[in-house]
Amino acid sequence: MLDNMPRGTICIEDIEMGMVRYLRKTITDEDIEKFAEVSTDRNPVHLDDEYAQDTIFEGRIAHGMLTAGLISAVIGEQLPGHGTIYMSQSLKFLAPVRPGDMVLAEVEVTDIVIDKRRVKLECRCMVDGKKVLVGEAMVMAPSRKFD
Template sequence: MQNQQGYYLEDLHEGMEASFAKTVTEADIVLFAGISGDTNPVHINEEAALNSVFEGRIAHGMLTASFISAVLGTKLPGPGAIYLSQSLRFKAPVRIGDTVTAIVRVKEIITKKKRVVLETSCQVLGKDVLEGEATVMVSSKEA
């Protein structure tokens, strides 16, 4: 893998995997609320969140999902990859102080279309909190 170009299509194979880990902070949640406009009290108001089904504040689901984008854009396939689609299934809440590990694994390579299908997940302490599938476009060495 080069600095300005991630993996080329020809360099990928099924089963390749990469990850990114980040501990979610109070600042992450507040900044994400400001950037996204999602000021749902379950994210930013402890008192209101205590009365929710989660019994306390939780991180935005899309904040958690954004860690998948970090893997795709920087590691696998890396710089130059174009994010085309993403399915998401949220399985458990993420809280302030949780370390989320986003994991991406190559599932299928569609050579003719220069597409790669990847299994995606986020885990906290080895437990899936999010799972899904992404499709990206990847450059070919022949292009």
């Protein structure tokens, strides 16, 4: 299941401090399997129930970068949206995401440098109100001047 805000573009001229956009997605076994295939990360903690039971997680977990990819989706599709160029991203993984978890991925504008089209975004992913990932992104936003 995917629940998110409208997709599109918010140009640098229209971005405001504190602006927030988000999406919600339930992480499925199929998502984990596809991510393993595309990334070639086949760590058994993600794919093998028996193996994962004997880890500190006591069960399978989603790839951390799969969860982080939801942040990328919010940035690339909503805030700033289409035409955005990623410049940097920091991530801190706080808790595992498991198959069946509903992840809320949010980004919030914390700084804007209009003349350089730079936008700093606080990034967070939550499961059941608990932060599982936090970070910060710097992006170059699209501008109406370049349309």
